[in-house]
Amino acid sequence: MMLWILLALTVLPDSTCVACHASLREVYELSVHTPAGVTCITCHGGQTGVLETREAHRGMRRLTREATLKLCADCHTRPELMGPYHLRVDMLRYWKASAHGRAWEKGDPRAPICTDCHSSHAVRPPRDPGSPVARENQPTTCMRCHDTPEVKNYLRSRHYQALMEGRVRAPSCATCHQDHGAVRPRGAAPLALCGHCHVRERELLAASPHGDSRSLATMNACAGCHEVHGKEMRREPEALCPQCHQEPEIQAEGRWWTREIQREEAAWVAFEEELDRAEGAGVEVIPLRTRLKVRDALLAQAYAAVHTLSRDSLQRILARSQALRHDLEEALRELETHRAERKLFVGVFWFFVLVTAGVARLRIRALQKGRERDAS
Ligand code: HEC
Ligand code: HEC
Ligand code: HEC
Ligand code: HEC
Ligand code: HEC
Ligand code: HEC
Ligand code: HEC
Ligand code: HEC
Ligand code: HEC
Known part of the structure; x- marks a missing residue:
């Protein structure tokens, strides 16, 4: 134990925090922040090189949800900080304008902030399979809050099946709802969204009697006829058309x-x-x-x-x-x-073979009998 602490002290900054908070060592090992120099003290404050609790915690700030949002956003909206890593700086803007940001603004305690989707310690890039917002993990992350039967149906859909098969083009939650926008694709929007992958259907629909912008907008384009999260994303036209058309013809x-x-x-x-x-x-x-x-x-x-x-x-x-x-x-x-x-x-063929064989046998028997007779 002493050896480990000494070793850690020489290698890692503010590693004395981990000496006591051993369960958070994963932060050092896993988080994308660590190599970028974003460590315990950057986020929490406190003193490094001290192995006494009160002293180590001196100057530590309390990370309430408000403080956390500000903490993450303060770095992630700064182009000079994010530029070298080729990271976007638009998440706060999109989040604020989204249903999530609006719910937060109204004081809804369920409104998700950065850490609800990204975690606070084992922060990973989205393409890493260990990230809670990796495509395969989005259903679990989002359905912690969105667990209505309609949304959960997604797990039985052809889309989810394709995702589990490792198909590159299979849509997960954020493919259709954006990463920070929490948009609800309505009106004509699904034409472009679904049609991005289903090109043939998009072209045919756009050229059909349903294809003018007014009809698309009133019927929610593709979403008017297809259950977007459903197992049976296809419905029989027999039950489908009466949903919007009273005309018998x-x-x-x-x-x-x-x-x-x-x-x-x-x-x-x-x-x-x-x-x-x-x-x-x-x-x-x-x-x-x-x-x-x-x-x-x-x-x-x-x-x-x-x-x-x-x-x-x-x-x-x-x-x-x-x-x-x-x-x-x-x-x-x-x-x-x-x-x-x-x-x-x-x-x-076999009939002839058998008949020939039978005849031959009879002939041989007859010849043998003849020889026996000659001999006696
Ligand atoms: C000597 C051991 C020790 C060291 C060193 C130490 N801590 Fe702690 N820390 C504790 C203990 C024990 C608790 C739980 C009791 C408490 O809340 O005071 C705790 C609790 C915390 C909490 C939770 C506080 C809360 O209000 O829930 C945070 C955050 C924290 N430590 C961060 C740090 C950081 C950052 C460092 C390094 C600068 C650090 N600790 C160094 C022992 C330590
Ligand atoms: C990128 C910012 C960030 C870094 C780096 C970070 N933390 Fe935290 N930590 C948070 C936030 C935000 C919370 C409060 C929200 C929560 O509980 O998820 C938190 C909560 C905690 C808590 C109390 C809740 C818990 O999970 O036990 C402790 C203890 C803690 N951090 C210790 C540490 C230590 C030790 C390190 C360094 C190894 C560290 N943190 C690095 C952001 C950070
Ligand atoms: C002190 C500045 C700073 C703070 C505070 C900070 N980050 Fe970061 N974050 C960075 C930097 C720099 C990177 C780039 C690291 C890299 O790519 O190697 C990064 C990377 C990330 C990534 C991975 C992006 C990618 O695609 O590679 C996520 C996700 C992330 N941060 C989320 C958060 C969250 C959530 C919080 C709040 C708990 C937070 N960050 C707080 C500076 C910060
Ligand atoms: C509702 C969940 C959710 C919330 C809240 C959220 N994110 Fe994200 N974030 C995502 C998803 C999903 C992705 C993208 C996944 C992908 O690219 O497939 C992402 C991507 C990112 C990235 C990587 C961007 C890049 O260019 O690669 C960063 C950095 C990030 N988020 C930071 C934040 C910060 C900071 C906040 C808080 C202001 C935040 N996120 C709030 C879900 C969320
Ligand atoms: C911590 C809880 C939480 C998490 C995690 C979360 N959401 Fe939300 N979401 C909410 C709340 C609260 C609202 C706004 C109130 C409402 O309409 O339910 C909302 C609203 C939405 C809406 C708008 C619904 C509408 O009727 O307009 C969409 C779309 C949405 N979220 C998608 C997502 C996606 C995709 C993810 C994962 C990347 C996600 N959410 C993660 C809590 C959450
Ligand atoms: C193929 C695209 C697609 C995928 C994948 C998808 N959605 Fe949706 N989702 C939609 C569309 C389109 C709507 C709007 C339907 C409407 O308003 O009639 C919607 C509506 C919603 C709503 C608001 C309405 C409601 O039923 O509560 C939430 C919340 C939601 N989706 C969450 C999710 C979550 C969470 C996931 C991942 C598990 C997900 N969606 C996956 C396309 C998708
Ligand atoms: C990111 C690409 C992508 C997006 C966006 C997308 N899909 Fe798909 N969709 C797929 C893939 C991949 C399959 C699986 C096809 C297969 O098995 O060959 C699929 C399957 C389907 C099927 C079932 C087809 C079958 O063969 O059973 C329907 C219906 C469907 N999608 C409708 C939609 C609708 C409606 C939307 C918009 C709300 C949408 N898709 C958005 C990629 C996408
Ligand atoms: C007017 C209603 C309607 C609209 C609008 C609509 N569809 Fe369809 N779609 C159908 C019907 C009906 C079928 C055939 C289903 C069946 O009989 O199994 C179908 C079949 C499909 C299939 C093939 C399913 C399979 O089992 O092979 C895909 C993929 C699809 N639609 C995608 C889309 C996309 C993408 C859009 C938007 C660009 C869209 N649809 C708009 C009614 C509609
Ligand atoms: C989600 C609603 C919706 C569904 C489902 C739907 N339609 Fe339509 N349809 C419309 C709208 C909106 C228009 C635009 C004209 C109008 O307002 O009646 C339209 C127009 C039409 C027209 C042109 C009508 C005219 O008077 O010129 C035909 C034909 C048509 N639909 C056939 C169908 C058939 C066949 C189905 C079943 C496969 C179907 N529709 C399903 C909403 C729908």
Whole structure:
């Protein structure tokens, strides 16, 4: 212990604090602040080189939440301090204008300040997997306060799944809500937000009857039709269109889309069952299965075409999907006929082999009998 203190004293500034606060040694080992010279005394005050509690704490300031906010912000808004580290200096400004800053202003005790999201001691850059605001950790950090069932649904979404698969483009909380802005993307905003990654859907929607700025704004663009945190981010058009349209002809339009896509999907399910059956019977279907990738791409196009609200574009895609299926059905039938013919050929072949062998045996037996007779 003495040895460690001596060693620490020679290596680290204000390390006498850690001699007593041993559990905070991680600050020295982990925090991005330590190598930058931001240490215990920078934030807390107090005396270094002293191993007596009262004396060591002399001149220490109390870090209330107000004082903490000021402490972090005082450094992080100064360009001359942050410039060398290529760090932004805008967080306080965005935070103050955000729902978080406004809640703070109103005295809401739940309003988050810097340390609620970044911690106070093990402060890490956001790209570090150990940071509480790393993309994978944002759900845990934000849901400490935002734990409504709607938001928690995110953990069951395709987006979260993609995040857990390590996909670079998977959105986490701050992707959609900004890091310090706590924005709620409404009006036309989701068009640009979601469309940043879903480019095809954005383009098709923008060119559709929903694409003018007034309609986008009244319907919250993508968020009007998709549950943004939901597991089932897709909803059946049948239930979807009546949400905003009383007109029977538009509701009928929604039913038409659902029916057409579902019918095509069902036809593919039936074809895959045929494939399974043929495979079970020994037909070599792998080349056919590989071509199902084209089917997947066409069905994805069909989903995307929903955004056009143009029957023509869907019908063109479905026609290509049907043509592909007919091709594959034909190919499967050929493989099956081929296999049946081979089976027949093999049967006939063995029949002849067996018959020839039987006849030969009889001939040999007859010859042997003849020789025995000659001998006697
Ligand atoms: C000789 C041991 C010792 C040293 C050296 C020491 N502390 Fe402490 N510190 C304690 C103890 C014991 C407590 C808990 C009792 C108390 O609150 O006084 C404490 C409490 C604290 C607290 C919490 C105070 C509160 O009101 O909750 C802070 C902050 C703190 N120390 C910071 C420091 C810093 C910064 C240094 C170095 C400049 C330092 N300490 C050096 C022993 C020490
Ligand atoms: C970047 C600023 C910063 C640095 C550096 C820092 N602290 Fe703190 N510390 C805080 C803030 C802010 C709080 C109060 C808020 C909280 O509890 O999270 C705090 C709380 C504490 C507390 C009381 C609560 C607790 O977590 O136990 C102790 C003790 C403490 N610090 C000791 C230290 C010691 C010892 C060091 C150096 C090894 C250190 N701090 C370095 C900002 C800092
Ligand atoms: C005395 C000035 C100072 C204070 C006070 C301070 N910081 Fe820092 N902070 C820095 C410097 C300098 C860096 C850059 C370190 C580096 O990148 O190597 C930094 C880095 C960071 C980073 C990592 C940024 C990145 O992307 O690399 C975060 C997060 C951070 N600070 C949060 C805080 C929080 C939260 C507080 C308040 C508890 C705080 N800072 C208090 C100076 C300070
Ligand atoms: C509601 C949570 C939250 C609060 C409050 C918050 N931050 Fe952040 N902070 C984040 C997130 C999320 C990121 C970015 C993560 C990313 O880049 O993916 C971030 C990034 C940062 C960075 C790195 C910026 C860079 O250029 O790389 C710093 C520094 C920082 N915050 C400091 C602060 C300071 C200082 C405060 C208080 C004024 C604060 N933050 C308040 C969540 C928060
Ligand atoms: C310490 C608690 C806390 C943490 C942590 C926190 N928030 Fe908040 N958040 C609040 C409070 C309080 C409000 C304002 C009151 C309200 O509308 O609920 C708020 C409001 C919001 C809003 C605006 C909601 C609206 O109706 O306009 C969004 C969006 C939001 N937070 C996102 C986030 C994200 C993203 C994170 C993580 C990076 C996060 N919050 C972390 C407490 C927190
Ligand atoms: C794909 C983008 C996206 C992701 C990821 C996302 N959100 Fe949202 N979130 C939105 C949109 C869009 C809205 C606005 C919906 C509306 O107002 O109809 C919203 C609304 C909110 C609201 C305010 C309304 C409410 O339901 O309380 C909060 C709080 C919130 N999100 C928190 C979070 C948190 C926390 C996470 C991470 C666990 C998260 N969001 C992940 C897009 C997203
Ligand atoms: C940062 C990029 C990004 C943003 C922003 C984004 N998404 Fe996604 N989205 C993805 C990824 C990645 C997937 C997973 C796709 C996959 O599995 O191929 C996905 C999947 C989806 C799916 C399911 C598709 C499927 O194949 O099941 C829907 C629906 C969706 N996103 C809607 C939205 C909406 C609505 C928004 C805006 C509120 C949004 N996305 C914002 C990247 C993003
Ligand atoms: C008018 C309602 C509506 C709007 C607005 C809308 N969508 Fe869709 N979206 C749908 C429907 C309906 C489907 C097909 C869902 C189904 O049948 O499974 C779909 C499908 C998708 C899919 C594919 C899902 C899958 O399972 O493959 C993605 C991704 C998607 N939408 C993203 C977006 C994005 C991004 C926006 C905004 C640019 C947006 N949508 C706007 C109704 C809408
Ligand atoms: C979130 C609300 C919302 C949903 C859901 C929605 N729409 Fe719309 N739709 C609008 C708005 C707003 C307009 C702009 C014209 C208006 O005010 O009626 C519009 C316009 C249209 C138009 C042009 C109408 C005209 O009179 O020129 C058609 C067609 C249409 N929608 C079809 C659909 C279909 C089909 C669905 C289901 C797949 C659907 N919409 C789902 C909000 C919605």
